[in-house]
Amino acid sequence: MNTSTISAKGWVVIPKELRERFGLKKGDKVHFVEYGGTIALVPLSKDAIKESAGMLKGDTSLLSALLKTRQEDAAKGR
Numbered sequence: 191m192n193t194s195t196i197s198a199k200g201w202v203v204i205p206k207e208l209r210e211r212f213g214l215k216k217g218d219k220v221h222f223v224e225y226g227g228t229i230a231l232v233p234l235s236k237d238a239i240k241e242s243a244g245m246l247k248g249d250t251s252l253l254s255a256l257l258k259t260r261q262e263d264a265a266k267g268r
Contacts, residue, residue: 192205192207192208193205204231212233213233214233218233218234218236219233219234220232220233220234221233221234
């Protein structure tokens with residue numbers, strides 16, 4: 191487990207192992223999220239558009255699947 195100590199100014203050092211694993215570098219932005227008594231540090235995307243490209247790519251077109259389902263429902267009189 192990686193542990194850090196909060197300084198008098200509220201600074202926290204992210205352990206080197208975690209910085210390397212998540213590719214965090216000087217000047218990167220992070221977001222603090224609080225939920226259920228826990229604080230999570232979440233790296234912000236450098237370029238959200240570029241990093242999200244292709245994340246919904248799959249074998250089946252969602253539009254094709256929707257149209258097929260609607261045709262089947264229409265054929266059944268729904």
